[in-house]
Amino acid sequence: MERGFVLDQFRKNLKFWYADHGRDMPWVNESDPYKIWLSEVILQQTRVAQGWNYYNRFIDRFPNVFELAASEEDEVLKLWQGLGYYSRARNILKTARIVVEKYEGKFPAEMAALLALPGIGPYTAAAISSFAFKVCVPVLDGNVYRVLSRILDDHSPIDESVSQKYYCNIATEALDPEDSSGFNQAIMDFGATQCVPKQPNCEICIMGDFCQAKQAGTVEILPIKLKKTKIRKRELHFVWINNLLDQHIIERREAGDIWEGLYQPIVVEETSGMVVEESVQKKYGITIKDLKWNYKVKHVLTHQKLELNFYSGMIEDELGQKISGLKLCNPENLKNFAFPKPLAEYIEKNIYL
DNA sequence: AAGTCGGGGGT
């Protein structure tokens, strides 16, 4: 079958499929570019089920771009806590402020202007342009790559830039010019619920008669992806320190590592030979008293396998003594700061008791 | 072009 024919069939069938199986989600048929944008950023590398409640909480707290622009980074990060890829949270604040100051609170409709905003890349720019402004552009996310590669039995690796341009041409050809927004929404839903990565149920698929990968028996190996991620192992030792007034010492994580902008207690990493007390003394100049190891957990990120050890201890320094970069925090104030997931769990289990 | 950035769910 020829490519043009297959794509025609796909477009027609997709429309029928979507009428019956399209998902109802809070941002579907939304017309406010602000809400479209927020939903798209939340859903980057994130499943709909995981992002759903975050979206509602953000809209509830920040109903428009002005409210978001006027907020502080710590509050945005706190609302984002647990969702991961925290540069997204920092970037939505930057972009909100730019949209307010430069565009009077109105998101631009053109791809080029959208791409210039922090946290908006090719996918998100196309999604905003298409869903909010009905511009006729294709969206290319993981679902679209998978669906198109299978429909056409195309083995171009989707993680190479030349193939991505190629797929952009395919998607443009496949697009329904009468309803590009509806087509974009539909193909992502189709990829997310029918043409799934593993063991899709091709027997009931409406595209079965012309799906080239089904004919060729290559569904399970498509799309082709070449790059593999290298995983680094790390061992971190977090020490929750109380002073005599039951205040905790926390610090903000700096740029250049995971969890930038989130908070943590005192932490040491390379313990090469040294015991934790010595490492803390060397790094922070703090003398810990009554150090106690509590437990350890494994925590897996995309590029790192972490082993996290949790300790508690005391210091006897006087209240108000300033330790550079550290802040003293009352237990009830911990809830105002964003912590990495495993630390948030530690707080729940050991401090809010 | 390659490396980095979370957390969760599925197989």
Add this chain to the structure above:
DNA sequence: ACCCCAGACTT
């Protein structure tokens, strides 16, 4: 274990 998810940014 490994893969993937409505990807983007830095080097």
